[in-house]
Amino acid sequence: MSMKLNLTVSEINALSSAGISFREDGEYSEDEALELLEQVREAEVSVAQFTSGDQKKQFDTYAAIGDKLFAQIPEE
Numbered sequence: 001m002s003m004k005l006n007l008t009v010s011e012i013n014a015l016s017s018a019g020i021s022f023r024e025d026g027e028y029s030e031d032e033a034l035e036l037l038e039q040v041r042e043a044e045v046s047v048a049q050f051t052s053g054d055q056k057k058q059f060d061t062y063a064a065i066g067d068k069l070f071a072q073i074p075e076e
Contacts, residue, residue, distance in 0.1 A: 002027050005036070005072050007065065014061045018043040033073045040066040 005026045007015070012022045020039045028036065044062035047055040 002029050003033060003072065003074065005033060005069060007068070011065050011068070014065065015040065018062070030073065033069065037066060037069045037073065040069060
């Protein structure tokens, strides 16, 4: 079963700047979607120390993207 994950261009760019690739077509299997979510959560944790205002902003961005992805992955 594949699912369509929807992110905005700015969200995709934020992931790209963290080295996380998001497929333009947005079609993901459940395992791929969970892997993507894990990468986003790791990026979130990597900036969680807030040594700068930019990192706080990045943290908030990754947290929001992670929550948005999580909401789009169906629970079994």
